[in-house]
Amino acid sequence: MQTKRMTFPGRFLPYALLAPQVIVTLIFFIWPAGQALYQSLLREDAFGLRTTFVGLENFSRLFRDGNYLNSLSVTAIFAIGTTLLSMAAALLLACTVNRMIRSRSTYTTLLVWPYAIAPAIAGVLWWFIFNPSIGIVPYMLDMVGYQWNHRTSGADAMLLVIFAAAWKQISYNFLFFLAGLQSIPQSLIEAAAIDGASPMKRFWTIVFPLLSPTTFFLMVVNVVYAMFDTFGIIHATTQGGPAQATNTLVxxxxxxxxxxxxxxxxxxxxxxxxxIVVALTVVQFRFIERRVNY
Amino acid sequence: MVENRPWANFFAHLTLMLGVAVVVFPVYVALVASTQAPGDLLRGTLPMLPGAHGIENFTRMWQSGVSNAGAPPAGTMLWNSFIMAMAITVGKLSISLLSAFAIVYFRFRFRMFFFWLIFITLMLPVEVRIIPTFQVVADLNMLNSFAGLSIPLIASATATFLFRQFFMTIPEEMLEAARVDGAGPLKFFKDILMPLSITNIAALFVIMFIYGWNQYLWPLLITTDPDYYTIVMGIQRMTSEENPQWHLIMAAVVMAALPPVLVILFMQRLFVKGLTETEK
Structure with missing residues (x-):
């Protein structure tokens, strides 16, 4: 790794400068992570009096445990649903905003602020809208004959947390798609228009392929978000229920x-x-290297 | 825009307005609910227009809270959230500036080792190692304190990387000139690096403040004393009781969402810069 051509001499100063960060990292990251590794090899009895070393048995138990396998598939559905929904909505909005000239910044401002809302708050907001007894959406669904109840129906509960998670993430995806769209050379699109390509054709043959680095990057980020940053949404609303239907891994x-x-x-x-996080981070970094180099 | 199609423009505006409506809808409902009288929300259908009890609900929430649900006044919780967010932000920025400075401007033994040590933290979100971290904080007697709320969250590989990246783009001549003029490392840091990084610091400040303000799981675990409740977790305490008082909860929701939303609206340029650069 490079430094500057010329550096400061210093025996103790660099260590002193690094010390705060390294101490916090050691105490609150490395040590707990080590503890987790160590504890994963132990089993405590029911009263917490005795611990025995059980090797990898905790792991093999997990993969035989129906609840854990269920949680894996719940997480997959949740992550895919959230990613698809929020990216599709954000791409549509970004493409439309990108057509605008005068109103672009107004719309952008109106669309970015949900980023500031805490996942737990987003969860509470959607929980309230979908509340089976007083919520507005179940009331409307009732008129078309659908009985919404996320307290008893696993599918309803899953939809609820996906809506809340996707809603919060739209602003993030929107900003990145908009930045990606603005870096596509206008001349390409004009050339296609002169050749008679319709807006739809221009989108699928020019804009969408050129946007693929952004799309791929956002896919990784969204999966990471759905897997790790949505604890608040689940905890503030369904608490993993009903019947484990929204019990994600985290x-x-x-x-x-x-x-x-x-x-x-x-x-x-x-x-x-x-x-899983390490694997996703590696994917993300390899991809970024490629993007920088091509 | 390539060609002029009036209908396409019309539909574009229509799509955007629908999009904005969907994005705003949940918050609008919260605002409406926060202005209703206690009984109005139990009658089956939620009114769609603001009621007349807004001021009453907000002052009640601000001053006394919902004490039977174990939630202190929102004023206290907002203050706690603010302290926690500021401590996390300032802590993260200062330790990352210092360590990025050490990594870029010095050559010393184990430099790569320290770099990787910091890098690893990028991969361990607090949700993943929650129980051992809780045990460490409990052993250090940091439960129910602002130190416990903030210090475990201030190590940040992202900020260190961003500053390292930025320092690498600063011309070599800056350092050479400073050294010719006899400036030591700390003087160089204070008088040259800091002023040059001010925009980056501000952009990260916005992102980190929102991150800190929105912390949920960590405060939920380590605070049992209502004096240290933050607003985001306090709201969860209120919704989990038997008969949630939605008009007060929604008033608290609006108060909890307002500070970070205002930060984004007033510092949109910095926010966008911070967001796009931290994720690169």
Whole structure:
């Protein structure tokens, strides 16, 4: 890794400058992560009196546990649903805003602020709108004959958390799509228009392919968001229910560890999640290197 | 825009207005609900126009809160949120500026080792290692304190990377000139690097402030004393009781959402810069 051609001499100063960050990292990141690794190999008895070393048994148990496998598929559905919904909506809005000249900045301002809303608050807002007894949406759905109830129906609950998660993420995707659209040379689009390509054709043959680096980047970011940053949405609304229908992996780590007090299993789940984050981060960084180099 | 199509323009505006309506709708409903009288929300259908009890609900929430739900006054919770967000932001920015300075402007043993040590934190969101981190903080007697709320969250690889990246683009001549004039490392940092990075610092400040303000799981776990509740987690405490008082909850929701939304609206340029650069 490069430094400047010329650097400061200094024996102790660089260590002193690094010290605050390194100390915080060691105490609050490395040490707990090590603890999680260690605990994932142990099992505590029901009263927390005795711990025994069980090797990888916590892991093999997890993959035989129906609830954990269910949580994996719930997370996959949730992540895919949130990513697709928020990216599709954001792409549509970004393309439309990009046509505008005078009103572009007004619309942008009106669309970006949900980024500031905490996931838990977003959850509460949607929970309120969809509240089966006083919410506005169930009232309207009732008129077309659909009985919405996310307290009993797993599908309804999943839709609810996907809506809340996607709603909050639209502004982020919108900003990145808009930046991507603005970096596409206008001359390409004009040339296609002169050759008689319709707006739809121009979008699918020119704009969409040129936007693919942005789209791919956003896909990774959105999956990471849906997997790790949506704890607040789940916890403030469905709490993983009904009948485990919205029990995502991150929520399950918390529920099994803090509520169920099954520390070994919770630690093993943490370790699996860490592996997933590392894999996603590697994908993201490899992709960024490619984007910078081409 | 390539050609003029009046109908396409019409539909474009229509799409955007629909989009804005969907984005604004949940918050509009919250605003309406926060102005209703207690009974109005239990009658089956939610009114679509603001009621007359807004001021009453907001003052009640601000001054006394919903004490039977264990939620302190919103004024206290907002203040706690503010302190936590500021501590996280200032802490993150200062430790990352210092460490990026050390990594770029010095050559020393184990430089790469430290760089990777910091890099690893990028991969471990707090939700993933929540229980061991909780144990560490409990062992250090930092439960129910502002130190416990903020310090575990201030290590940030993102900010360190951004500053490292930015320092690398600063011309070599700056350092050479400073050294010829006899400036030491700290003087160089204070009088040259800091003024040059001010826009980057401000942009990150916006992003980090929102990050800090919106923390949820961490405050939820380590505060049991209502004096340290933050607004975002306090709202969850109120919704989880038997008969949630939605008019007061929605008043609290509006108050919790307002500060970060205002930050984005008034500092949109910095916000966009911070967002697009931290994620690169």
């Amino acid at each position: 929520y399950k780590v918390y529920a099994d560890g803090f509520v169920g007090l099954n520390l070994g299993s919770s630690a093993a789940q943490s370790v699996i999640l860490m592996v």
